[in-house]
Amino acid sequence: MNRYDEAIERMVREHAEVVRERIERHTVWEPNTGCLLWTGANVFGYGVVTTTAPRLPVRVHRLVWVLNHGPIPEGIDVLHHCDTPPCVNDAHLFLGTQLDNMRDMIAKDRYPRGERHHNAKLTVEKIGLARGLRLQGFSQHSIAVRLGVSQSTLSNALTGAHWKGVA
Numbered sequence: 001m002n003r004y005d006e007a008i009e010r011m012v013r014e015h016a017e018v019v020r021e022r023i024e025r026h027t028v029w030e031p032n033t034g035c036l037l038w039t040g041a042n043v044f045g046y047g048v049v050t051t052t053a054p055r056l057p058v059r060v061h062r063l064v065w066v067l068n069h070g071p072i073p074e075g076i077d078v079l080h081h082c083d084t085p086p087c088v089n090d091a092h093l094f095l096g097t098q099l100d101n102m103r104d105m106i107a108k109d110r111y112p113r114g115e116r117h118h119n120a121k122l123t124v125e126k127i128g129l130a131r132g133l134r135l136q137g138f139s140q141h142s143i144a145v146r147l148g149v150s151q152s153t154l155s156n157a158l159t160g161a162h163w164k165g166v167a
């Protein structure tokens with residue numbers, strides 16, 4: 001387990017009341033969406049708090065998950081059904097891998113548009129995701145569109161023509 005998750009679990013174990021109180025004090029309800037929005041410090045839109053011991057910055061939605069459901073399995077992310085990073089409403093959170101997040105984004109058509117220019121490079125990470133998506137039945141076309149590359153670039157990558165060694 002990484003030290004951030006360790007710090008979160010310890011904070012929840014030893015200071016659950018402090019955690020609940022902080023969440024109450026630093027959130028507001030968004031009546032239209034039901035999101036519980038974090039109003040405290042944030043990094044890239046995600047609420048962040050510092051744990052007590054050790055003192056480490058951790059993401060609030062992850063802390064909320066552990067508070068309500070217990071430890072998060074290794075390598076798993078806490079994701080938002082509502083696509084709202086500052087939201088810490090437990091009912092809007094779910095556990096998943098980065099691949100689950102990608103599938104969720106494609107299902108909702110919210111892949112970042114900035115990455116959609118035609119000859120965007122395929123990173124190793126994207127190829128890994130693309131392979132996973134292919135295995136789960138997404139068409140090459142839909143994956144290529146969402147990753148912002150041409151279908152031939154994607155096809156070459158998937159068949160390994162230029163990407164030998166990318167697992």
Ligand SMILES: [Zn+2]
Binds near residue numbers: 082084087
């Ligand atoms: Zn929400």
